[in-house]
Amino acid sequence: MADWQAVQEEELGAWRNHFLNLLDRIPLPIAVCTIDGEMHVANPAMAAEWGTTPGRLRGRALRDLFTPRTEGQIERLVAALRAGRTSRYRIEVSWPGKDGGVRTGEFTIDPIRTVSEPVPVLLALLYVHDERPGPTPSPGSTVNATQARILALAASGATTATIGKALGLTVDGVNYHLARLARRWRVQGRTALVAKAYALGVLAPGRWPPEPAEGLVAP
Numbered sequence: 120m121a122d123w124q125a126v127q128e129e130e131l132g133a134w135r136n137h138f139l140n141l142l143d144r145i146p147l148p149i150a151v152c153t154i155d156g157e158m159h160v161a162n163p164a165m166a167a168e169w170g171t172t173p174g175r176l177r178g179r180a181l182r183d184l185f186t187p188r189t190e191g192q193i194e195r196l197v198a199a200l201r202a203g204r205t206s207r208y209r210i211e212v213s214w215p216g217k218d219g220g221v222r223t224g225e226f227t228i229d230p231i232r233t234v235s236e237p238v239p240v241l242l243a244l245l246y247v248h249d250e251r252p253g254p255t256p257s258p259g260s261t262v263n264a265t266q267a268r269i270l271a272l273a274a275s276g277a278t279t280a281t282i283g284k285a286l287g288l289t290v291d292g293v294n295y296h297l298a299r300l301a302r303r304w305r306v307q308g309r310t311a312l313v314a315k316a317y318a319l320g321v322l323a324p325g326r327w328p329p330e331p332a333e334g335l336v337a338p
Contacts, residue, residue, distance in 0.1 A: 141274070144314030147324045148245035154200050154230075156181040156193065156241070165245065170217050181243065185212040185226070200230055200239065212245075223248045227325050244325045262321055266296050267331035273297070274313045274322055274329035 142149060148165035150158045161176040169176065169184065176184075182193050188211035196208050208228045216222040224247040230239035262270070265286065272282045283293045297312065304315045316322045323332040 140310050141313060144310065145317050145324070147317075148247070150176070150181065150243045150245075152181060152241040152243055154239065154241065155197060156243075159240070168214070168222070168245070168247075181226075185214045187212055196228065200241075206230075229327060231327075242327065246325070262300065262316075262331075264331075266300060267321060269293060269296050270300070270313060270316045270322055271329040271331055273309055274316070 142160065142162045145162060146164050148168055149162045150165050151160040152158050157178060157180050158176050161173045163173055166173045166176055187193055192210050196210065199206075199208075208226075210226045210228065211223070212226055213221050213223045224245050227244045227246065229242045229244075231242055265288075268286055269282055272285060277285070279290050279293050279297075282288070283290050286293075288296075297309065300316075301307065301312055304312065304319075306312050306315050313322070317324060320332050322329050
């Protein structure tokens with residue numbers, strides 16, 4: 120029994136590291152918080168909004184850093200979560216910019232329940248309003264429908280065998296597509312490949328489970 124628990128803990132640790140590595144590479148500001156908005160984890164993009172490091176944001180409360188456009192939004196959100204409602208919530212916020220101005224954006228907050236914890240944690244994604252639009256996608260960023268689904272499943276943490284079973288492909292077939300994309304995008308490793316897919320807009324930001332974005336998938 121002790122050996123089985125040790126294996127489970129090791130597997131959970133590996134998944135946590137995989138998630139954190141992926142989070143670090145996503146350019147969208149993201150934080151994982153308690154139901155009251157205290158940050159457990161913040162990625163580098165979130166820390167960059169405050170000119171600091173992710174570790175220095177750990178333990179800080181979202182409400183202390185961001186001002187909601189409408190008073191009482193946070194309290195209503197917390198009350199809804201405590202009542203067991205787990206819909207997606209959007210909150211318009213503002214915060215001081217590093218240049219002395221005011222920045223504005225929108226939080227998309229998704230409650231995530233786990234088997235071991237009855238109270239959900241919050242996945243908070245920040246969309247900044249005044250960000251300049253990204254560059255026009257190059258032809259090299261376009262993928263076919265099969266490749267897009269492979270990338271989405273890989274982003275969710277699915278194994279090669281699981282991806283193949285879900286899409287009706289062999290393990291070699293899945294590896295073929297992953298290797299082809301890795302060569303085209305000049306990256307190494309599945310984590311970097313998924314991060315590149317988000318950076319190019321092939322995978323839709325702010326979606327869980329991950330799913331392909333619209334517009335970059337060829338027939």
